[in-house]
Amino acid sequence: MKIDELCPLLRNPYHAGAPGGIEKIAEQGYENIWFVVPPAPPRVVPDNLPVAQMAAANTVLGRLPDFRRMDETDRLINYFFP
Known part of the structure; x- marks a missing residue:
């Protein structure tokens, strides 16, 4: 950048x-x-955060295998479709 x-x-x-x-x-x-x-993170969480979408994204990320444990196919897919 x-x-x-x-x-x-x-x-x-x-x-x-x-x-x-x-x-x-x-x-x-x-x-x-x-x-x-970077500036310090906010001390007060804003009321308008999309909490449901953030929880869904966290669930999806939690299901992904650890990068060190991925096979070459998983790494290739994650490279092309981040």
Whole structure:
């Protein structure tokens, strides 16, 4: 992802106290990488969340085999149909 594709909040440089942003570290091998520091999750759950759909999706995901235990056919299907 490119920096200009991020939301405006995350395009700003991150510093202590900022809600989020981007940061570059001075470690060898990471010179060309920007790290995105996301804002903290909300403390209050909104009332309008689609709880039923989220529960159904969680049930479907729970039935999927663990990636390490998948055979090659399952991995191929999951690659083409995520």
